[in-house]
Amino acid sequence: MEKKIKILVLVSIILIILGPILGLFLNKITLVNQSFVTSETSNSDVQNATAIEFTLVKNQKVVIEFSAFTENVTANLIILSKGTYDLAYAASTPPGSISGEKYFIYSEFTFGDTNLAGQASPDDIRTITAEGYWYIEFAGGVDGDYLRYIPGDYVVIVYGTNSGGINLNIYFDLVIKIDGPGKMLETLFILIGVGLLVATMLFVTIEYLKKTGRGLL
8 A cells, every 4th residue: 555655756846847847848830940941932922832731729829930041032921811812822923912810929039939919010911031030920810919829721922023133932940839738737736746646645644534543533
Protein backbone atom coordinates (compact mmCIF):
# COMPACT_ATOMS: atom_id res chain seq x y z
CA MET A 1 0.00 0.00 0.00
CA GLU A 2 2.78 2.42 0.94
CA LYS A 3 4.53 1.74 -2.37
CA LYS A 4 1.34 2.49 -4.32
CA ILE A 5 0.89 5.76 -2.47
CA LYS A 6 4.44 6.83 -3.29
CA ILE A 7 3.85 6.00 -6.95
CA LEU A 8 0.61 8.04 -7.01
CA VAL A 9 2.34 11.03 -5.40
CA LEU A 10 5.21 10.76 -7.89
CA VAL A 11 2.81 10.57 -10.84
CA SER A 12 0.92 13.62 -9.51
CA ILE A 13 4.10 15.67 -9.25
CA ILE A 14 5.22 14.59 -12.74
CA LEU A 15 1.87 15.67 -14.22
CA ILE A 16 2.00 19.05 -12.45
CA ILE A 17 5.55 19.66 -13.74
CA LEU A 18 4.87 18.30 -17.22
CA GLY A 19 1.84 20.55 -17.77
CA PRO A 20 3.71 23.86 -18.13
CA ILE A 21 6.44 22.18 -20.20
CA LEU A 22 3.89 20.85 -22.72
CA GLY A 23 2.16 24.23 -22.67
CA LEU A 24 5.38 25.96 -23.63
CA PHE A 25 6.39 23.58 -26.43
CA LEU A 26 2.90 23.15 -27.91
CA ASN A 27 1.76 26.74 -27.54
CA LYS A 28 2.44 27.40 -31.25
CA ILE A 29 2.67 24.93 -34.13
CA THR A 30 4.78 26.02 -37.11
CA LEU A 31 2.96 25.61 -40.42
CA VAL A 32 5.55 27.34 -42.61
CA ASN A 33 9.12 28.53 -42.08
CA GLN A 34 10.93 29.04 -45.37
CA SER A 35 12.09 31.33 -48.16
CA PHE A 36 9.93 31.71 -51.25
CA VAL A 37 10.49 32.73 -54.86
CA THR A 38 7.44 33.95 -56.75
CA SER A 39 7.16 35.15 -60.33
CA GLU A 40 6.40 38.79 -61.06
CA THR A 41 3.35 37.54 -62.98
CA SER A 42 1.81 37.03 -59.54
CA ASN A 43 0.97 40.73 -59.63
CA SER A 44 -1.44 40.21 -62.55
CA ASP A 45 -2.80 36.71 -61.81
CA VAL A 46 -3.52 35.21 -58.39
CA GLN A 47 -2.81 31.76 -59.86
CA ASN A 48 0.89 32.69 -59.93
CA ALA A 49 0.98 34.11 -56.39
CA THR A 50 2.23 32.20 -53.37
CA ALA A 51 -0.81 30.83 -51.53
CA ILE A 52 -0.77 29.07 -48.15
CA GLU A 53 -4.02 27.67 -46.77
CA PHE A 54 -4.87 27.21 -43.10
CA THR A 55 -7.91 26.59 -40.91
CA LEU A 56 -8.87 28.41 -37.71
CA VAL A 57 -11.11 26.90 -35.06
CA LYS A 58 -12.77 28.66 -32.12
CA ASN A 59 -10.46 31.09 -30.25
CA GLN A 60 -7.50 30.26 -32.51
CA LYS A 61 -5.19 32.64 -34.35
CA VAL A 62 -2.11 32.58 -36.55
CA VAL A 63 1.10 34.58 -36.23
CA ILE A 64 2.82 35.56 -39.49
CA GLU A 65 6.35 36.92 -39.86
CA PHE A 66 6.67 38.44 -43.32
CA SER A 67 10.07 39.71 -44.47
CA ALA A 68 12.05 40.48 -47.60
CA PHE A 69 15.65 41.62 -48.06
CA THR A 70 16.13 41.91 -51.80
CA GLU A 71 16.79 45.04 -53.86
CA ASN A 72 14.08 46.09 -56.36
CA VAL A 73 11.44 43.79 -54.83
CA THR A 74 8.00 44.96 -53.75
CA ALA A 75 6.09 42.17 -51.99
CA ASN A 76 2.48 42.37 -50.79
CA LEU A 77 0.68 40.12 -48.31
CA ILE A 78 -3.08 39.76 -48.01
CA ILE A 79 -5.34 37.20 -46.35
CA LEU A 80 -8.51 35.90 -48.01
CA SER A 81 -11.27 33.54 -47.05
CA LYS A 82 -10.93 30.23 -48.89
CA GLY A 83 -14.15 30.89 -50.82
CA THR A 84 -12.98 34.29 -52.05
CA TYR A 85 -9.61 32.84 -53.07
CA ASP A 86 -11.20 29.96 -55.00
CA LEU A 87 -13.41 32.35 -57.00
CA ALA A 88 -10.47 34.68 -57.74
CA TYR A 89 -8.26 31.74 -58.73
CA ALA A 90 -10.86 30.38 -61.16
CA ALA A 91 -11.14 33.81 -62.80
CA SER A 92 -7.34 34.50 -62.87
CA THR A 93 -7.97 37.73 -60.99
CA PRO A 94 -5.10 40.14 -60.20
CA PRO A 95 -4.53 39.91 -56.41
CA GLY A 96 -4.60 43.68 -55.99
CA SER A 97 -8.17 43.88 -57.26
CA ILE A 98 -9.65 41.08 -55.15
CA SER A 99 -12.36 42.23 -52.77
CA GLY A 100 -12.99 40.60 -49.43
CA GLU A 101 -9.52 40.88 -47.92
CA LYS A 102 -9.43 40.06 -44.22
CA TYR A 103 -8.14 42.52 -41.65
CA PHE A 104 -5.34 41.66 -39.24
CA ILE A 105 -3.21 43.29 -36.56
CA TYR A 106 0.34 44.16 -37.55
CA SER A 107 3.51 45.59 -36.05
CA GLU A 108 6.85 46.39 -37.60
CA PHE A 109 9.31 46.21 -34.72
CA THR A 110 7.87 43.94 -32.01
CA PHE A 111 9.60 40.75 -33.11
CA GLY A 112 8.25 37.72 -31.28
CA ASP A 113 5.58 39.70 -29.42
CA THR A 114 2.56 37.48 -28.76
CA ASN A 115 0.35 40.15 -27.23
CA LEU A 116 -0.14 42.70 -29.99
CA ALA A 117 -3.83 43.46 -29.51
CA GLY A 118 -4.17 47.14 -28.67
CA GLN A 119 -0.51 47.85 -29.47
CA ALA A 120 -0.53 47.63 -33.25
CA SER A 121 -2.72 48.78 -36.12
CA PRO A 122 -5.31 46.91 -38.22
CA ASP A 123 -4.99 46.65 -42.00
CA ASP A 124 -5.85 44.27 -44.85
CA ILE A 125 -2.52 44.46 -46.70
CA ARG A 126 1.16 44.79 -45.80
CA THR A 127 3.77 45.80 -48.35
CA ILE A 128 7.55 45.45 -48.23
CA THR A 129 9.65 47.50 -50.64
CA ALA A 130 13.29 46.41 -51.10
CA GLU A 131 13.57 45.18 -47.53
CA GLY A 132 11.52 45.05 -44.37
CA TYR A 133 9.75 42.99 -41.75
CA TRP A 134 6.16 42.73 -40.56
CA TYR A 135 4.79 40.83 -37.56
CA ILE A 136 1.13 39.94 -38.11
CA GLU A 137 -1.59 38.34 -35.98
CA PHE A 138 -4.78 37.09 -37.62
CA ALA A 139 -7.87 35.44 -36.13
CA GLY A 140 -10.47 36.04 -38.85
CA GLY A 141 -11.04 39.78 -38.45
CA VAL A 142 -10.61 42.77 -36.15
CA ASP A 143 -12.79 44.86 -33.87
CA GLY A 144 -11.11 48.24 -33.70
CA ASP A 145 -7.51 47.52 -32.73
CA TYR A 146 -8.32 44.07 -31.35
CA LEU A 147 -8.50 40.64 -32.90
CA ARG A 148 -11.91 39.18 -33.66
CA TYR A 149 -12.02 35.39 -33.64
CA ILE A 150 -13.86 33.99 -36.66
CA PRO A 151 -13.32 30.27 -37.34
CA GLY A 152 -12.97 29.24 -40.97
CA ASP A 153 -10.68 28.39 -43.87
CA TYR A 154 -8.28 31.11 -45.00
CA VAL A 155 -5.44 31.68 -47.46
CA VAL A 156 -2.31 33.83 -47.07
CA ILE A 157 -1.45 35.38 -50.47
CA VAL A 158 1.89 36.98 -51.37
CA TYR A 159 2.45 38.70 -54.72
CA GLY A 160 4.54 41.56 -56.04
CA THR A 161 6.83 43.14 -58.58
CA ASN A 162 10.55 43.42 -59.29
CA SER A 163 11.85 46.63 -60.83
CA GLY A 164 15.23 45.11 -61.71
CA GLY A 165 16.12 44.32 -65.29
CA ILE A 166 17.79 40.91 -64.87
CA ASN A 167 15.95 38.67 -62.42
CA LEU A 168 12.28 39.56 -62.09
CA ASN A 169 11.41 37.12 -59.34
CA ILE A 170 9.94 38.07 -55.97
CA TYR A 171 12.00 36.86 -53.01
CA PHE A 172 10.58 36.83 -49.48
CA ASP A 173 10.46 34.83 -46.25
CA LEU A 174 7.42 33.59 -44.37
CA VAL A 175 6.96 32.11 -40.94
CA ILE A 176 3.40 31.06 -40.10
CA LYS A 177 2.54 29.65 -36.67
CA ILE A 178 -0.89 28.60 -35.45
CA ASP A 179 -2.13 28.26 -31.89
CA GLY A 180 -1.56 24.74 -30.64
CA PRO A 181 -3.12 22.71 -27.80
CA GLY A 182 -0.47 23.88 -25.32
CA LYS A 183 -2.69 25.89 -22.97
CA MET A 184 -5.40 23.23 -22.89
CA LEU A 185 -2.91 20.44 -22.17
CA GLU A 186 -1.16 22.52 -19.50
CA THR A 187 -4.44 23.12 -17.67
CA LEU A 188 -5.55 19.50 -18.07
CA PHE A 189 -2.30 18.01 -16.79
CA ILE A 190 -2.18 20.36 -13.80
CA LEU A 191 -5.82 19.67 -12.88
CA ILE A 192 -5.31 15.90 -13.12
CA GLY A 193 -2.06 16.10 -11.15
CA VAL A 194 -3.52 18.26 -8.39
CA GLY A 195 -6.70 16.18 -8.28
CA LEU A 196 -4.72 12.95 -8.00
CA LEU A 197 -2.49 14.42 -5.30
CA VAL A 198 -5.47 15.64 -3.26
CA ALA A 199 -7.23 12.29 -3.64
CA THR A 200 -4.08 10.47 -2.50
CA MET A 201 -3.68 12.72 0.54
CA LEU A 202 -7.34 12.22 1.49
CA PHE A 203 -6.95 8.47 1.15
CA VAL A 204 -3.82 8.48 3.33
CA THR A 205 -5.60 10.62 5.93
CA ILE A 206 -8.65 8.34 6.02
CA GLU A 207 -6.48 5.22 6.35
CA TYR A 208 -4.49 6.82 9.14
CA LEU A 209 -7.65 7.77 11.06
CA LYS A 210 -8.99 4.24 10.63
CA LYS A 211 -5.80 2.70 11.97
CA THR A 212 -5.68 5.00 14.96
CA GLY A 213 -9.39 4.53 15.62
CA ARG A 214 -10.04 8.24 15.71
CA GLY A 215 -12.60 8.27 12.93
CA LEU A 216 -13.43 11.28 10.80
CA LEU A 217 -15.30 13.20 13.48
